[in-house]
Amino acid sequence: MxxxxxxxxxxxxxxxxxxxxxxxxxxxxxxxxxxxxxxxxxxxxxxxxxxxxxxxxxxxxxxxxxxxxxxxxxxxxxxxxxxxxxxxxxxxxxxxxxxxxxxxxxxxxxxxxxxxxxxxxxxxxxxxxxxxxxxxxxxxxxxxxxxxxxxxxxxxxxxxxxxxxxxxxxxxxxxxxxxxxxxxxxxxxxxxxxxxxSSFDRPNIRYNVVQKDNGSRQLRDFIATHVGESGIVYCLSRKKVEKTAEALVGLGVTALPYHAGLDAGIRAQNQRRFLREDGVVMVATIAFGMGIDKPDVRFVAHMDLPKSIEGYYQETGRAGRDGEPAEAWLCHGLGDVVLLKQMIENSEAGEERKRLERRKLDSLVGYCETMRCRRQVLLANFGEDYPRPCGNCDNCLQPAETWDATVAAQKALSCVYRSGQRFGAMHLIDILRGVDNERVRQFGHDRLSTFGVGQDLDVRAWRGVFRQLVGSGLLEVDAEGFGGLRLAEASRAVLRGEHPVMLRKELPRKPERERNARTPATAAVLQPADQPLFEALRELRAQLAREQNVPAYVIFHDSTLRNIAEQRPSSLDELATIGGIGGTKLARYGEQVLAIVMAQA
The missing domain is CATH 3.40.50.300 (P-loop containing nucleotide triphosphate hydrolases)
Structure with missing residues (x-):
């Protein structure tokens, strides 16, 4: 057998x-x-x-x-x-x-x-x-x-x-x-x-999580490192899908929208273009993706927090199916957590289902806020022990700087308590920073003892503090109300000075030139001398795919073309040793492939 x-x-x-x-x-x-x-x-x-x-x-x-x-x-x-x-x-x-x-x-x-x-x-x-x-x-x-x-x-x-x-x-x-x-x-x-x-690990995928700080600009900078590559951008709402796709098109990206509100014919047409053309970026809700067999998706970007770590794993898994380098990029903020928790509480699901969804969301928030190797945390959710740091996630490549945030955490927790445990992070930050605005005065929060005690940190740093306090379970989101923050049981020890708090430092914004100078995680691995042959082979593949009305990757994967470009076979026997070329493809396309190789010799 x-x-x-x-x-x-x-x-x-x-x-x-x-x-x-x-x-x-x-x-x-x-x-x-x-x-x-x-x-x-x-x-x-x-x-x-x-x-x-x-x-x-x-x-x-x-x-x-x-x-x-x-x-x-x-x-x-x-x-x-x-x-x-x-x-x-x-x-x-x-x-x-x-x-x-x-x-x-x-x-x-x-x-x-x-x-x-x-x-x-x-x-x-x-x-x-x-x-x-x-x-x-x-x-x-x-x-x-x-x-x-x-x-x-x-x-x-x-x-x-x-x-x-x-x-x-x-x-x-x-x-x-x-x-x-x-x-x-x-x-x-x-x-x-x-x-x-088998191991659930996808070693070719680089995991990268960033804190939301003008998400549109952050996506633009990320896409700039994947010019001409196929990718998927996930958004939580249909409106955001449309807006994001439109913005990418304005930047010269071939971007298409996909969500359940679109006409079925347009959805099918956009999906067909994504599958059959190179360099198309699909901007979609999670209605798009399951069963997508396109092997050369080079990146999956999440503009909002997914609903669970299983959903995140499956959606990011649509990148790099061919085994070549790919990138999973997630942009998240405290507002995402508040919105998703409200969606859970406002759903018609039973209490058992809600409890499970809360737990899954909390696991994903923990993944986002971790300072450990992300691959270790991700795989642990699938019952797998990854023995060492992976070296291919943001936390491994650029280990987070931490700071003793105990005093800042006490100020934040005290402000939550003294203001009545029903306000969101931005209002609490205004109180801590001593902002004299109408809303602060309306509730008399300019008279609180915590008013102005946090002027040593800027708004961005305070946003990071509140987000991480939620992620670590010291604050809870009142999802049944208006998304206000309230103290969790674990916060008592911090307020009493019995439990120190170490948090990740919020990275400063990079200058424009430095942001755009980053090298992509999926940089080509071909030698410059082999690139012209690879491109010629891709053109042959595209021509064959058009003639047969099939996606290009069902003719040959990029990895197969790359191996041909590197090894430059001179006979059908040599071509037959290349991975991905079976007997039928050898008989059907072998002579045409060899002709391209000889022409580039």
Missing amino acids: TTRAREILQTVFGFSDFRGEQEAIVEHVAQGNDALVLMPTGGGKSLCYQVPALLRDGCAVVVSPLIALMQDQVEALRQLGVRAAYLNSTLDAGAATQIEQALLRGELDLLYVAPERLLTPYFLSLLERSRIALFAIDEAHCVSQWGHDFRREYRELTILHERWPGIPRIALTATADPPTQREIAERLQLEEARRFV
């Missing part, structure tokens, strides 16, 4: 060897066993069911939640010569019937289908008359009612085990903390399945 699996890996997919636990998973499933696979985005989950599909008799049925994901994967498989198809609402009745007949005749290796269609009596009847190799349940975290991508139909997929107990099932996800892992196993009746848990 192993020899045959390796042969398929090399001749069909163009890879010389399996990665991590791929080989063990492939062998386990190919032998007819169930599996639960937890592997990071870009870790090669798809191969874990695609190779067994080609090893076993019959067709593998892949449950996939999104149309875009199905179409991308099918197009990529067809480029490899694999007999793959999908059934979804984009097909007319005639095309769907042709695919159904191909399934019945045994002419398909893989068939992708949404859970809603799979569960219909008609489709189940179709499966009864077909030879099934295996069932693959992709994005299996959708089964969790506490998750960020819950799909009710996933709960009903136990029917696969009940009606076809002898057919192996493999459930896969890149986003599941330990409680969600247990829930997946329970809900899909995979308690007895072998569990394969």
Whole structure:
């Protein structure tokens, strides 16, 4: 079995060897066993069911939640010569019937289908008359009612085990903390399945968190380090999506908006452009992203705080799926925390759900405010111990300076208490700094003992103090009221002088020239002499993609083109040794690729 699996890996997919636990998973499933696979985005989950599909008799049925994901994967498989198809609402009745007949005749290796269609009596009847190799349940975290991508139909997929107990099932996800892992196993009746848990680490992603201080300008400076690269910018509201996309276009960036309020046709068109063109930046709400299989997204930027650390991990995981350097950038402030807490309290969810969402948000705020290695904190939320600082996050690359903020914290906490525990940070800062304005006088706060005691710190520094006091649990947000701050139980020890407070120093703003002189985290790794050949190969790829109306990356990944540019193969045999070039692609494109290489010799 192993020899045959390796042969398929090399001749069909163009890879010389399996990665991590791929080989063990492939062998386990190919032998007819169930599996639960937890592997990071870009870790090669798809191969874990695609190779067994080609090893076993019959067709593998892949449950996939999104149309875009199905179409991308099918197009990529067809480029490899694999007999793959999908059934979804984009097909007319005639095309769907042709695919159904191909399934019945045994002419398909893989068939992708949404859970809603799979569960219909008609489709189940179709499966009864077909030879099934295996069932693959992709994005299996959708089964969790506490998750960020819950799909009710996933709960009903136990029917696969009940009606076809002898057919192996493999459930896969890149986003599941330990409680969600247990829930997946329970809900899909995979308690007895072998569990394969890879590291959730994405070492190629650089994590960077900045404190919000004119977010539009900060995004502009960040985008300036990724000129011409594909990326995603997430915003919390539709209005902010529109405004941000418009601002980026004004800066010469090819930016497109995406949110649920847009016309469905415009959304689909913008998504198609993002997938098929180079250098497009998608500005979106979290309605965009799950199932996006574009490998060369070089950055994911969050203009606002996400709702949970799982959501943040999944959204940032859309960067660098090709294994090349990528960057995750998050811009957050205390206002984000207040808004999200209010959204939780004002929702119609039950108290248990609200409590869970509060805990998840608090975990994310802790991640933002930590002075430890961010990768260590992030992975700990998924039950993984990362043994040493990563060297590829802002806290490792530029360790934070700390200061003894005990006195400042006491002043802030005392001001919260004396003003009645119902005001937001900006009003409290006005009191501390002795600002004589109408609102301060209206409430008589100019007569408080804390009025003017904080003139030693500027507004920016005080904002950092309040934000970090919330992040460390010394202050709480009164989300049921108007977002005012109130003392937490832990603050008593600080006020009594029993507990010192060390905080991160707020970095001063950089001069304009210094901000724009930064080098991107995803700087090209090619030697200058190889760059012209790489660009010529990219142009050939773009031409082939246009001719076939498919995304460029399903022809070749950037990493494949980069290896060709570096190694400069002179024969088909030499080209066949490049990763990502299987037999079908070699036969289909080999001569054209070699012609480009020879022309650049």
